[in-house]
Amino acid sequence: MVAPFVGIRTFLKAPVITNKHKIFNIIGVPYDLSTTFRSGSRMGPSAIREASMMLTDGDHPRYHINPVELGLVYDAGDIEIKIADTYQYLYDVQSNILNFEHTILLGGDHSITLAALRAMKLKYGAVSMIQFDAHADTWDGQPNHGTFVRQAIQESLIDPFQSIQIGIRSPIPNNIRVWGNNQGLLNIPSWEVHENKISDIILKIKNHIKINTPVYLTFDIDCLDPSVAPGTGTPEIGGLFSHQVSEILYNLSDLNWVGMDMMEVCPAYDNNQITSLAAATIIWNYICQITKIRGLK
DSSP: OOOTTSSOOSGGGOOOOOOTTOSEEEEEEOOOTTOSSOOOGGGHHHHHHHHHGGGOSSOOTTTOOOTTTTTOEEEEEEOOOOTTOSSHHHHHHHHHHHTSSEEEEEESOGGGHHHHHHHHHHHHSSBEEEEEOSSOOOOOSSOSTTSHHHHHHHTTOBOGGGOEEESOOSOOOHHHHHHHHHHTOEEEOHHHHHHSOHHHHHHHHHTTSOTTOEEEEEEEGGGBOTTTOOOBSSOOSSOBOHHHHHHHHHTTTTSEEEEEEEEOBOGGGOSTTHHHHHHHHHHHHHHHHHHHHHTOO
């Protein structure tokens, strides 16, 4: 067996090739010019890849598979971000997603998700979105990493009546909160997850999404509590814990997932890579659960 710390620093040591026969395409987007507090998530993709080396010394303990060994995953590297790039990266992300079957983006700040949702709209029409986040990201005004959900609704990229926000707990103006509610977004705040059984949360989510609806997963690492994920630009106390996230996503395996992203990992504020490892593991779980439930080979 090759030691986990040996080898190329791609995600899960996946090969760096463009192969249409592989299902899961990993793309890094090292962009953070839209942050509103602490910058540094441009270094997130490399940190997530580095941490993913920990996950390469065996099969998944729950799904009993290794998707890289099955030839299902490759790492396409990073979007080429130009200095002071404000808009071009969005077009580059969108065009890259359209070229592949199932793309997983490594951010970067959360403004990047808008490009992913634009690509989803071209492929599937308006999708359902499940957003794990501490922040609603429905702010108004100049586009930034806190406005992409409002933009996605205004551009009809998502169906808000089938979209869910999980873990929201940050300060928010009442008019912004009410706007999101009026659009049809289902908000499951962090305290609701803490106070209820996971099975109750799963039932609430599944009752909100029609069967076979294309679902896009966007994960802001600040959804997790800062005690388990300190490496992010806008931490908020009272967040979810990794075991809660793992169980929620495990029980949503049968949704029609069509893509995901992992945003706002900021390694400069991380302790012992625990934030990056949490991000890498959530992505690993996602890949493995889809591989298993769909019988991919």
